[in-house]
Amino acid sequence: MIKFYRTDHKVLSEITEYEDNMWVCMTKPTVDETKLIAEDFEIDLADVRAALDDEESSRVEVEDGYTLILVDIPSIEMRNEREAYTTIPLGIILVKDILITVCAEDTPVLDAFIEAKVKEFSTKKRMRFMYQILYRNCMTYQYYLRVMDRRRNLIEQRIQDETEDTDLIDLHELESNLVYFATSLRANGVVLDKLARYSSIKQYPEDQELLDDVMVENKQAIEMTGIYRDIISGTRELMTTIINNRLNNIMKFLAAITIVMAIPTIISGIYGMNVSGKWMPLAKTPYGFYIVCGIIVLICIIIALILKKKKMFKM
Known part of the structure; x- marks a missing residue:
């Protein structure tokens, strides 16, 4: 044009x-x-x-x-x-x-x-x-x-x-x-x-x-x-x-969750081994299962508090 x-x-x-x-x-x-x-x-x-x-x-x-x-x-x-x-x-x-x-x-x-x-x-x-x-x-x-x-x-x-x-x-x-x-x-x-x-x-x-x-x-x-x-x-x-930095925070969070979840996994694994019940603590104690579960929860809470103090749960 x-x-x-x-x-x-x-x-x-x-x-x-x-x-x-x-x-x-x-x-x-x-x-x-x-x-x-x-x-x-x-x-x-x-x-x-x-x-x-x-x-x-x-x-x-x-x-x-x-x-x-x-x-x-x-x-x-x-x-x-x-x-x-x-x-x-x-x-x-x-x-x-x-x-x-x-x-x-x-x-x-x-x-x-x-x-x-x-x-x-x-x-x-x-x-x-x-x-x-x-x-x-x-x-x-x-x-x-x-x-x-x-x-x-x-x-x-x-x-x-x-x-x-x-x-x-x-x-x-x-x-x-x-x-x-x-x-x-x-x-x-x-x-x-x-x-x-x-x-x-x-x-x-x-x-x-x-x-x-x-x-x-x-x-x-x-x-x-x-x-x-x-x-x-x-x-x-x-x-x-x-x-x-965000990726590092996510990895820290996942690592913290893994640590907390490892506690019940380890304890349940030990109690799940094929050995005589007399060798397992609290095996013959009344409400022994609930006591063991309570101990697991208590340990998980303590570990979680320690990890939170170290800011491991920060996203």
Whole structure:
């Protein structure tokens, strides 16, 4: 799908044909659509379709007549029947006085501009527009990172009550998401460094200030990713420790029960041996059976009290 936008008097409107200073937004474009844009603006077809390949790496390529900037943006996907985060490429092509974006799916990074959530942007200032897209991308990363941290907090709150296998799986998914984010953010950082150095890309003072802000926010997102990975690692170790501690308590409880139950088993085993009754204590005593049972119960109670004092029955 291809849509054309242009700002006039600070108002973004959709247009139906090519105009100067417009924004060409390509979302899940077909092969024919990419060929059309490549031919109309004299761009290499491979560069137009680069953002549609999940394996493409972030980079900057300055060609004759146009510049390709490829960065990774955050995206939501379903993984193992759970909502998870990953990254996908976003292509930004600067050609003449037009900015072209190419993405394999709808993204909040670009939707914010279409829905007029970004103030003071203009398709006529394509360099500033591009840096605003990159800035919005960094803010989207930070938003998703905070969402992941809230999910971790919910899992951590459940640790005190009961830890389930799904909590461990969710923690692993969150850590995997952070790995994707960290890798993509570092690659984006390299792209931003190249944009700051390239003299062939025309820069304005206000654009340079915005680029500096983008670099700062990207570094902050990288730091947030590292911090949250460390916190999740600590949470997982805490969960493992709690699970092992609960297992140890259960084993102690079972061992205590075994010790208490061993007393009547031993005594009844002795009295059950095939020997003469005259050798068995209380065998010929009136109510001898009840006396032996009482002694067994008394010994079990004493052993149980000793084990309770040593906190062996604590679950």
